[in-house]
Amino acid sequence: AQTVTQSQPEMSVQEAETVTLSCTYDTSESDYYLFWYKQPPSRQMILVIRQEAYKQQNATENRFSVNFQKAAKSFSLKISDSQLGDAAMYFCAYRGGGTSYDKVIFGPGTSLSVIP
C-alpha cells in the first residue's frame, strides 16, 4: 500500500526567507501524481502545486516550487520569499494513476509558521 510521510511536524521561517518542506512516499506504481495542499486557519484546503511522475521537470507556481526525486521517492516543497499569508498546515498528497477515485493519500502535514 502507498504511504506518504512528512517528517517535519512543525517548521518556521523568517518573512522573506526561503523554507523547504519535506515529503517522501512509498509506491510500486510508475504512473502517479503528487500534490501539495495548504490549509490556513480558515480550514479550506487549497491546491498549491501538482507534479506528474512521468515529467522530469520540477513544477513551479510563482514562489512555490518542488524538488521531485522519483528514484528517491521524494517530493519537497520550496517556498521562496515567504509571506505572512503562507502560514498554514501543508499536506503532501499522492494519487495513483488511472481514474480510480480512492487513490489519494495525504501525509500527516507540516505546520508552517512565518515570523515577521
Place this chain on the structure above:
Amino acid sequence: ETGVTQTPRHLVMGMTNKKSLKCEQHLGHNAMYWYKQSAKKPLELMFVYSLEERVENNSVPSRFSPECPNSSHLFLHLHTLQPEDSALYLCASSQDGGANYGYTFGSGTRLTVV
C-alpha cells in the same frame, strides 16, 4: 467564494441526536468526497461518489450515512454518534478523480459530539 460550500460551519450535537452535513459544488465536477480530519491524524477518506453513485465506502461505521441526490449536492447524515467522532469533516469535489487539477475542498464542518 470557494466553489465548494459546506454547511453548517460548526455543529454541536448530543450522542442521541440526528443531524446532517451539507456540501454543494457548482464547479461541474463529477466526483464528490467526504473526508474526516482529526487532530494528529492524516485525512481519512470516508466516502466517494462518482456521477452520484457511491464508489467507495472506506469501512465507515453505519452511524454515518452519505447521500448524493445529484452531482452538485452531497450530504452526510449523522445519528447516534460517539465523542470520538468529533472532528473536522471536509467535503471535496474533483473532475475525473482529481489527477489533473486535484481536489477542490470546502471549509469543513467542525463537529463536536457531547
